Amino acid sequence: MAGRNNGKIRQYRKPLNINLGIIIFSVIFIYIVICVFLYFTDKHIMGYEVKTGSLSVGNVYQGIALRQETIVMSTDSGYINYYAREGERVGSGKLVCSIDESGQLKELFDANKAEDTQLSDSDLSDIRSEITGYMNGFDRKQFSGVYDFKYSLEGTALKLANINVLQDLQSLNSSASSLITLCSAPVSGIVVYSTDGFEAVSADQITADMFDREKYEKKQLINNDLVAAGDTLYKLSTDENWSIVIQMDAERAQELLEEDYVQVRFLKNQFSSWAKVNVLNNADGNTYVKLDFNNSMITFCADRFIDIELVTKEEQGLKVPNSAIAEKEFFLIPKDYVTKGNNNENGVLKETYTENGEVTTEFIATSIYYETDDDYYIDNSILELGNNLVKPDSTDKYTISRSATLIGVYNINKGYADFKEIQILSQNDEYAIIKSNTTYGLSAYDRIVLDAETVNGDEFIND
Structure with missing residues (x-):
């Protein structure tokens, strides 16, 4: 036994045992490697199935409204009181407002003497329509418009009340009455109680910067404010013919010019009208399209920026x-x-x-x-x-x-x-x-x- 333990110990080598599973795995592995190689080296051509349809063309634009507008200035100092509603058509010589130098009309409001003013169904309908129109055109990105709407709505309510107060002018003493100046319209037109500096701008003076609504400033004329001689009282839009100017590329503008007339949908109230097309190449190097209308001016008389959609024929095909x-x-x-x-x-x-x-x-x-x-x-x-x-x-x-x-x-x-x-x-x-x-x-x-x-x-x- 001792002799046997002194013998050398040799490591046993296992014979290479290739079975069917190893062969199958090797074949699959080689196949995968070849497929991956061919995928990355082969030319890939993707197909597309042709279907009928139409193009989605961006036809919504922001436009600048241009009208014939006359600014009426004050000749006296005092508190202003309006009697015509904004957007109302007044004739030449028709009472629009008054200038109260004594302040007694203002005291009537401050003392709540006009609390019992009752609005008619027509008055309520006008206010309801004004609210609905604003809701349809509300833009979250232009929240400053909320304040303009607030002033406009307050002004509408006060103007309705002022009509009743005007009827009490006879109850004032003659000396007080002499301090109240009644201001009538110099020409017929649509009354607007705001200014923005665009009143005298013509279509060929439009530039791209004017479309920036963040730079736009609108001054609201408020009832019962104190005014001085030479201040603006109101403005009148004196012509039913008016225009909207939009900016677009020259190629698209030329396409519209060839059509001569185009149907326009106003996004504020979804009203549609036809406009005459004119193309302008202004001094700033941009191309503008002037759309001329002969109706619906009164609906947008207080709006400078108007969102519109051009209703054009869509091409159908493959x-x-x-x-x-x-x-x-x-x-x-x-x-x-x-x-x-x-x-x-x-x-x-x-x-x-x-x-x-x-x-x-x-x-x-x-x-x-x-x-x-x-x-x-x-x-x-x-x-x-x-x-x-x-x-x-x-x-x-x-x-x-x-x-x-x-x-x-x-x-x-x-x-x-x-x-x-x-x-x-x-x-x-x-x-x-x-x-x-x-x-x-x-x-x-x-x-x-x-x-x-x-x-x-x-x-x-x-x-």
């Missing part, structure tokens, strides 16, 4: 992404030189030479991609410049020398990239609307290459 659109050059072949082959396929008779130098013709099958009254557009990868074509049943010849470019997309319905001519009806930054069911174009549900730069003509597509 909708394709702009990335799929490509240009390709083709030979122009007279129609008389295109014939039919044995399989009823289109082609041309190309002049060739035999080994003996004899002149003969060879039928070259080719697809037609577009046609005009005189010519067919033929693929230039099959023929070459300078090739002679023979007219069927004639000895006339035509040497290929002319070419032209078509706009189109690559159709992949048959498994290869086949160029199809398209006719663009309208286009925005992302999509184009093209005419459907043309002779050499696309139809709904055709599959095209999403990115035209990733494919060549007649290239086979592996989906």
